[in-house]
Structures are given as structure tokens and as C-alpha cells.
Amino acid sequence: MESPIYERVKMLCEINGTSITTLCVKLTRSKGNLSTWKKGIIKIEHLSHISEMYDVTTDWIISGKEKCPAGIVVAEHLRSVFRNKAGREPTQAEFLKIDEFINTFIKGMND
Numbered sequence: 001m002e003s004p005i006y007e008r009v010k011m012l013c014e015i016n017g018t019s020i021t022t023l024c025v026k027l028t029r030s031k032g033n034l035s036t037w038k039k040g041i042i043k044i045e046h047l048s049h050i051s052e053m054y055d056v057t058t059d060w061i062i063s064g065k066e067k068c069p070a071g072i073v074v075a076e077h078l079r080s081v082f083r084n085k086a087g088r089e090p091t092q093a094e095f096l097k098i099d100e101f102i103n104t105f106i107k108g109m110n111d
Contacts, residue, residue: 003040
């Protein structure tokens with residue numbers, strides 16, 4: 001089972017169109033660190049960098065209790081709807097298509 005910290009970082013990556021593996025390699029220069037991340041063991045300097053990159057607090061990454069960014073709330077709702085309808089988690093590609101659809105829809109509303 002993956003830690004809640006890992007799940008929150010993974011969600012941030014997916015929302016921003018990247019993978020957690022890519023982020024891990026970028027920060028640690030090794031894919032091998034992904035297994036420790038899955039256990040919730042992430043160095044504080046990496047947490048700090050992630051929080052700056054994605055404009056969230058380290059408190060939110062660690063505990064999930066601090067105010068959640070609006071994009072995360074929407075993403076979690078979309079995941080929940082997808083999970084209920086499809087019976088599984090969306091893939092990153094599916095999640096990006098949903099995000100693209102929403103952006104196109106909002107742009108159309110503003111035109």
C-alpha cells in the first residue's frame with residue numbers, strides 16, 4: 001500500500017501533466033528512490049521543492065489537513081466520479097483528457 005504522502009505527491013504530478021517517477025528522478029537523480037517515496041519517506045528538501053513547484057504547503061503534502069488547493073479538490077472529485085462510473089482509477093492519460101476537456105469547456109464559456 002502506498003502512503004498518503006506519496007498519493008498526494010502523485011496527484012500533484014498528474015494534475016500538472018507529469019509522472020511521479022519523472023519528478024523523483026528530477027529531484028533525486030534515481031528511480032530507486034521511488035520505493036522509499038511509496039513508503040512516505042521523502043527528504044525534507046525534496047518536500048520543500050515539491051511544495052514550491054506545485055504551490056502547496058509542506059503541511060498539506062505531509063498531513064493533508066491544511067487547506068487543500070482548489071485544483072486538488074476538483075481533481076479528487078473527478079477521480080471519485082471516474083472511480084464510481086468506471087470501477088477503477090483513471091490512468092494519467094485519461095486524467096489529462098478530462099483536464100483538457102474541462103479547460104476547453106471553460107474557454108468556450110468565456111468566449
